[in-house]
Amino acid sequence: MNNQIHQKTVSLVAALLAVGMAVLGLGLSALPASAEEIPDAEITLSTSSIVTRQWDQVNLTCEWSVPDNSQPGDTFTLQLPPELRWFGAATFDLDTPDGQRVATATANDAGQVVFTLTDFVALHPLNVGGTCSFVTQYSVDPAIGGTKELSFVFGDSVVRVPVSIEPCTENCLPEVPTTAxxxxxxxxxxxxxxxxxxxxxxxxxxxxxxxxxxxxxxxxxxxxxxxxxxxxxxxxxxxxxxxxxxxxxxxxxxxxxxxxxxxxxxxxxxxxxxxxxxxxxxxxxxxxxxxxxxxxxxxxxxxxxxxxxRRSHASGTGQGTAAATPIPSTSTSTSPATPIPSTSSPAVVVLPAEPTEPAWTKTPAPSATAEQLANTGAQGQAFFFLAAALLAVGSLLAFAGARKHRHRSH
Missing domain, CATH: 2.60.40.2430 (Agglutinin-like protein, N-terminal domain, N2 subdomain)
Incomplete structure (x- = not known):
């Protein structure tokens, strides 16, 4: 009798664990992929500004891109050099021509600019990139003329941008005003x-x-x-x-x-x-x-x-391409069509060409890494398998308990 109660208890615990694992699996499978820094993002920077004195404006333009299949929430970071300080609005958007937001950029007081991808890239995961433009100020006194190379830190790399320095050397003092x-x-x-x-x-x-x-x-x-x-x-x-x-x-x-x-x-x-x-x-x-x-x-x-x-503005553009969608075949028969004989020449039977594999199927999909599986709901699938196993164990124990009970009753 005690053994039967014990088996019923074990089977009940196994069933409860199975339900809990299934619920936890559903929750994990619904979690979005975690955002991360994009290691292979690219950016080019340029300026045509000429610096003559401290606090002159330096206008910068850029072109940026990220690898295919980057995820919403992923980021890449640009750090201004110590010679420049951010000047203008702290945030700006990088939009498509029709106003869809591809990424946002946020600058802090230390001159770090963080670009964050939006949900746009989930539906347009290919060829994601664009441009940007923003204003900075030259924060040091340019005592010596020539070309100064400014070093921007971009992720784990350094982007060097030359800027022309032409400080005043003659008649530099302002004249005494003659009018108000x-x-x-x-x-x-x-x-x-x-x-x-x-x-x-x-x-x-x-x-x-x-x-x-x-x-x-x-x-x-x-x-x-x-x-x-x-x-x-x-x-x-x-x-x-x-x-x-x-x-x-x-x-x-x-x-x-x-x-x-x-x-x-x-x-x-x-x-x-x-x-x-x-x-x-x-x-x-x-x-x-x-x-x-x-x-x-x-x-x-x-x-x-x-x-x-006039207020100076930071701005940017973005774009992306949707992934190709395979077109399913509408053919329902593999038999060749019956040719119509010509009355003026011998009949020539034209067989349909051998079906060829669409180009989009020839590139093997990249295999998911353990980290990708961990971030895309693979935990949920694992918990489903574990739940099924526990449910099976509980069922077997309950079945065994029932047979033993019947055997003793005879």
């Missing part, structure tokens, strides 16, 4: 802030009142905590006022809101230079062009000033 004006530039690589300077010629008379207004256009707001007025007689190499400043002697009066700024000085003597630095934040990042206008009034004479800055 305004300049503006991006203050950060992410292009979320703009800095501008309103400048003017040195004071021409013995006593001068100066009023500067600044009004940003839509998409920008003034950061009132970062408005910097400067007064002084000494100009540096960049053409701006440098220490010693005369700010305490001729203090500025500042009236600021996010939408407008007014700064005024009174009693500025002849020969004093005046500058106003203004930081604005981007409130609408969707715009391509940002504009900032204002006025500079010196001793009652008003001058209109303005500046605009």
């Amino acid at each position: 004006g305004k300049s503006m530039w991006w203050a950060d690589p992410a292009q979320s802030e703009l800095q501008s300077i309103l400048y003017m010629p040195p004071m021409a008379s013995a006593n001068n009142d100066v009023v500067v207004t600044d009004v940003p256009a839509a998409g920008m707001v003034i950061d009132c905590s970062r408005v910097t007025p400067r007064v002084g007689k000494v100009r540096g190499e960049a053409g701006n006022i440098v220490e010693p400043y005369d700010n305490e002697q001729y203090p500025a009066t500042i009236e600021c809101t996010p939408q407008s700024l007014k700064v005024s000085w009174t009693g500025l003597p002849q020969g004093e230079h005046v500058e106003l630095f203004v930081m604005t934040k981007v409130s609408d990042p969707s715009l391509d062009v940002y504009e900032n206008n204002g006025t500079v009034t010196i001793s009652g004479e008003e001058n209109q000033v303005g500046a605009q800055m």
